[in-house]
Amino acid sequence: MNTQSSTENRIIVVLGAGRTGTSLLTRILNILGMSLSEKEVPLSEQNPAGFFEDAEIVEIQKNFLSKLSCHPYLPFPVDFLKNQNISSFHNDVHSIVFKNINKTSTIWGFKDPRTPNLLPIWTRVFNKYKIVPKYVLTVRNPQSTVVSLHKQYGDSPQIAELTWLHRNCEALYHTGGNCFIVHYEDWFSEKAAMIGSQLLQYTGLAEYWGNERSVSDAMNDCVKPQLNRAVYNDYEIKNRYVIKLYSVLQNCHGDSFDRRKLMDVVVECRKAMAEFSGWPMMAQQFYRQQNRSVNQKTKKKLEAVEPKLQKSYEEKVQYVGDIQKYIIECKDLSDQNEHLRIRLSVKAKELQDTQRKLEAIEPELDRNRKELFTLKTSTSFKVGLILVKAVVKPGKNTLLFPLYLLRVLLASRAVKN
Structure with missing residues (x-):
């Protein structure tokens, strides 16, 4: 475990409601020097340039939500920190954090849209081990976010609005508004290089940034016009608290803004949502029952x-x-x-x-x-052969010996002539 001073135990946490530019922001921070985990979530159609998400963190947060039987879009039960699975999740977070802190030569950072709901647990780990987190919140026009959530995941506009409101409120509330606020739309404007320079200073990445390359060049390499998906399709936000929170956030840029005014609206929005907490509770209960029913059906099928x-x-x-x-x-x-x-x-x-x-x-x-x-063709051989036959087989051969001998001699004379 890293036991050095807290100034060396730094982390960058990227927050956002989902479909608000968290991947683009993480990619920019990575180009500015922030280290990412070696194992990332693979590419998909939703994010062709990459999610830049730590696969381990995504997995443990999904598993923890499953153990809580909580839907990631809905508020958690008020007593969720007393859940018996908290200790296991706490240990998993601690293990991942220190593995990456000790491995990196700069500052490690991560992002996962589920993080805002789980910030109370992350905060416990940060406080216990004297880790200094730097929170960067990316905000996108809720009109664009709703359209994107509906297009990519099929979420209804009403659910998408509540998701945007809930996750932004959780991110701001649990960080106390102590974060750097980036607007997705600003990356595609002349402000991009300035925001990049401000992020270098805010996150502490400036000490690792060399002079051989300008921030403006880095932004040009990273931010491509075709990545800009800020299309509203004339959709109009219905939820007045979404409208109210975004109207305040529009005046919040970087880490210098009217934090009290912002947090007053955040508290107001959370209070309004709490007044309707019965509906989220029923929704969570229905979600658990559905999961239970699906699990039972699956179990029966498996048994069959x-x-x-x-x-x-x-x-x-x-x-x-x-x-x-x-x-x-x-x-x-x-x-x-x-x-x-x-x-x-x-x-x-x-x-x-x-x-x-x-x-x-x-x-x-x-x-x-x-x-x-x-x-074999010589006269002497033929004469000898006749003589041998006359001796070996007497009789006819002996009587005819003179005749045979005469014939051989005559033949020999004829050949010579």
């Missing part, structure tokens, strides 16, 4: 198919066993083939050696064959 799954598993085990047996047999055959190949190679070499020897004695064999032929 369990015997088939078990049989399939056993068949696969047998199949794997057969495959392993075949692999062993194939290996044995391969070894035998290799042994035969070596033997054939040796025999081929011996055959080549024999062939060379035969080629070497072939001239001598030709001479011997010629000499033998000459010998």
